[in-house]
Amino acid sequence: MKFTVLTFxxxxxxxxxxxxxxxxxSRGWTAVEESEADxxxxxxxxxxxxxxxxxxxVLGRLAPLCKNPGSFVAVGGCVAQQIGDGFLEKFPHVRLVFGSDGIAQAPDALVDLAANHEKRLVLTDFLGDYPEREGGEVQPNADLIPPGIGTIPGQAFVNIMQGCDNFCAYCIVPYTRGRQKSRSSEAVIKECAHLVKSGVREITLLGQNVNSFGIDxxxxxxxxxxxxxxxxAIEGLERIRFTTSHPKDIAPEVIKAFGELPNLCPSLHLPVQSGSDRILKKMGRKYDRERYLGIVEGLKEACPNISLTTDLIVGFPGETDEDFEQTMDMLERVRYESSFSFKYSDRPGVAAVKMKPKVPEDVAQARLARLQERQKRITRKSLEALEGHETVVLLERLSKRQEEGGMTWRGKDPGGRVVNVHFAGYGEEQKLGGKLVKVKITEAKNHSLVGAKVGEPW
Known part of the structure; x- marks a missing residue:
């Protein structure tokens, strides 16, 4: 059976x-491009x-491609959890809907539906414990799993938990991914060791709020x-990252780890959302500016070269010009290397839907443009400060832009920055994905770096 996965x-x-x-x-299906899929x-x-x-x-676009009896669409993830069997009512070509806990059952369900053309299934029940999955997560001592489409050589993600108990006023995650459920530490450690044994050099630990792992x-x-x-302590693991962190739950021991663990990358995504105490309180974030800036100070003391990134929401209900200027001030104080910033939008069922007054669309857009322009300047200066420095890059894939006389590869330094490195005399047949190379930074771009290799990749 030919299939494709579209991810948002x-x-x-x-x-x-x-x-x-x-x-x-592993069930004999073949991953293909959308145009070839059943x-x-x-x-x-x-x-x-x-x-x-x-x-x-996308569902409207796929409808004409599902005319054959064996063709259908499966919808998974957060919108699937939110809408449920509403997809079956509105879209006849949708035959499977699975939520965040239902993904563990999805493979067998897909095989079942491929054989039974009249059947339709909805898997949106929340489970009491973390639903372990087949493969690396549930059988860490089984045969090594070959990398799937979309994997980056040498890197892997490992879920350590699912769901969230924070119920921030703007966030739909607790309603679509459920309450917090941590995996057992034994299962996580075994999976990480299994991945390192298979050749993985960098592991990113994933969760809606990794800092609260184990609390449930x-x-x-x-x-x-x-x-x-x-x-x-896993032998052979060169790099560890984790995301995402809620500032209210980051422990002093985690901050300390950035100064003590040699393979913990000096990089942290620490969502602030707003720089205004008044807005943070309305958001239900359970920290204020002073607490957040204290965490930043502690991180920089433990790891002076740490690269900090963040999430920001502008136009939250009731946000005034003064509130927004406090967010702009937060950018200058912390000097984030990059940020994901968005205009607030109502999500069904969250507390902020009922909050007034709503910020006019044109005001929110103007604020977002100002914030992103300020972030662009800070990012550029941060990257320019790295020119002339040496670092180690984990190579990922060929760069989009190539030059004559060799091949240019892109990868990331320990701080998570994108670095493009040219390898003179190399051809496409030399696969460098997953290799490390020492480089000297020669140029800063708006969002990336250029480096010259110092020695050969290993």
Whole structure:
């Protein structure tokens, strides 16, 4: 059976899609381009309205491609959890709907539906515990799983938890991914060791709020900081990253780890959302400017070269010009290397829907443009400060722009910055994905760096 997976949203969705591809390939299915597929799997995101609307557009586009009896669409992820069997009512070519906990059952469900053309299924029940999956997550000592489409050589994502208990006023995640459920530390550590054994050099730990890992176990499991130290000790693991962190839950031991663990990358995504205490309180973030800036100070003391990135929302209900200027001030104080910034949009069922007054669209757009322009200047200066410095880059893939006399590869330094490196005399037959190379930064671009290799890749 030929299938394709279309993915929207966060790194957790990317990881889920990659696992799903491998699970279906292990059943003899073949991952192909959309134009060649019989079965279409859409992994959806509903954190903001725009990606949700894209799902409906894609479903309309796929309808003419599902005329054959064996062709159908499966919708998974957050929008699937939110809409449920509404997809079956509105779109006849949708025959499977699975939520965040239902993904573990999705592979067998897809095989079942491919054989039974009249059947339709909805898998949106939340489970009490983390739903372990086949393959690396549930059988860490099984045969090594070949990388699926979309994987980056040498890198892997590992889910350590799912769901969230914070219920921020603007966020739909607790309603679409459920309450927090941590995996057992033993399962996480075994999976990480399994991946390193298979050749993975960098692991990114994933969760809606990794800092609260284990809290839902009521003390029965280890803390996130303890998990970091145990994973760091895995022989052969060169780099560890994690995302996402809620500032209210980051422990002093986690901050300390950035100064003590040699393979914990000096890079942290720490969403601030707003620089205004008044707006942070309305958002239900449970920290203020002073607390957040104290965390930043601690991180920079533990790891002076740490690269900080963040999420920002402008136009939250009731946000005044003064509130917005405090967010702009936060950019200058922290000097984030990059940020994901968005206009607030109502999401169904969240507390902020009822909050007044709403910020006019044109005001929110103007604020977003100002913020992004300021961030662009800060990012450029941060990257320019790295010119002349040496670093180690984990190569990922060929760069989009090539030059004569060799091949140019792109990868990331320990801080998570994109670095393009030219290899004179190399051809396409030399596969460098997953290799490390020492480079000297020669030029800063708006969002990336250029480096010259110092020595050969290993």
């Amino acid at each position: 949203g966060c790194q957790m969705n990317v990881h889920d899609s990659d696992w799903l591809i491998r699970a279906m390939e 079965i279409f799997i859409i992994n959806t995101c509903s954190v903001r309205d725009k990606p949700e609307q894209k799902v409906y557009s 176990k009521k003390g029965e499991d280890i803390s996130f900081a303890q998990l970091l130290y145990k994973i760091s």
